[in-house]
Amino acid sequence: SPGLYIVAGPIGNLSDLTPRAAHILCHADVVAVEDSRVSARLLRHAGSDRPMLPYHDHSDEAVRARLVARMAGEVVALLSDAGTPLISDPGYKLVRDARAAGRSVTTIPGPCAAIAALTVSGLPTDRFVFMGFLPAKGKARADALAEVAGLRASLVFYESGPRLAAALSDMALALGEGREACVAREITKLHEEARTGTLAELARAYAAADAPPKGEIVVVVGPPGEAPVASADDADALLREALARLP
Numbered sequence: 584s585p586g587l588y589i590v591a592g593p594i595g596n597l598s599d600l601t602p603r604a605a606h607i608l609c610h611a612d613v614v615a616v617e618d619s620r621v622s623a624r625l626l627r628h629a630g631s632d633r634p635m636l637p638y639h640d641h642s643d644e645a646v647r648a649r650l651v652a653r654m655a656g657e658v659v660a661l662l663s664d665a666g667t668p669l670i671s672d673p674g675y676k677l678v679r680d681a682r683a684a685g686r687s688v689t690t691i692p693g694p695c696a697a698i699a700a701l702t703v704s705g706l707p708t709d710r711f712v713f714m715g716f717l718p719a720k721g722k723a724r725a726d727a728l729a730e731v732a733g734l735r736a737s738l739v740f741y742e743s744g745p746r747l748a749a750a751l752s753d754m755a756l757a758l759g760e761g762r763e764a765c766v767a768r769e770i771t772k773l774h775e776e777a778r779t780g781t782l783a784e785l786a787r788a789y790a791a792a793d794a795p796p797k798g799e800i801v802v803v804v805g806p807p808g809e810a811p812v813a814s815a816d817d818a819d820a821l822l823r824e825a826l827a828r829l830p
């Protein structure tokens with residue numbers, strides 16, 4: 584039925600495209616995309632010959648209005664270069680306007696680098712804050728980190744290889760050197776890896792590397808004060824030790 588379909592694509596491995604996503608891509612009247620060269624590959628993989636149309640949230644208002652008008656009688660699919668649309672990717676304004684116009688909005692969920700990184704990080708997943716890309720530098724960056732430093736939640740950042748070492752050292756400074764973290768790189772791809780350690784350890788390791796890491800990166804930082812709560816036995820031992828030190 585007509586409306587807007589938010590279609591998640593793979594974040595590397597094409598086999599992660601879901602059958603439902605492939606079905607919509609094959610039957611859409613138009614596929615709104617970021618980069619038509621990137622999406623052409625995926626459409627070919629899905630066996631789709633549907634027409635593409637470039638879309639960004641900073642596209643002309645008229646482009647968005649035309650798409651919203653088409654959703655009244657046509658199937659409009661929104662696809663990102665990678666993963667889930669709207670997550671550090673275009674789409675929010677399109678969904679907002681589609682809803683405001685009373686169009687049907689359907690999601691075809693699938694891969695998302697932030698969620699994939701959380702699942703391999705070994706860090707708490709009960710509460711997390713998606714931080715997207717940190718501001719490049721300066722006060723905006725320090726403010727963004729200061730704002731979440733005390734939150735009892737894991738923090739998820741998108742990063743690029745050339746910026747990773749500096750980002751880790753800024754995080755160590757603002758969030759605490761001892762916080763456990765995970766650098767997840769090239770998830771679902773050939774050179775997939777996840778490195779864990781404290782922010783200080785990871786910052787040092789990447790600063791000392793000959794070259795910045797290649798590929799796409801997610802940094803997950805665990806909540807502050809990850810140290811396990813002391814058991815009653817621990818508390819007794821600590822108390823005995825403290826008493827023994829009394830003059």
Ligand code: SAM
Pocket residue numbers: 594595663665666667668669670671672694695696697740741742743767768769770771772799800801
């Ligand atoms: N919409 C995407 C999603 O659902 O994850 C994110 C798009 S954002 C423009 C691109 C960033 O996502 C990259 O810079 C990287 O931080 C992260 N990313 C995407 N694919 C990744 C992968 N395979 N491994 C690690 N990080 C990835």
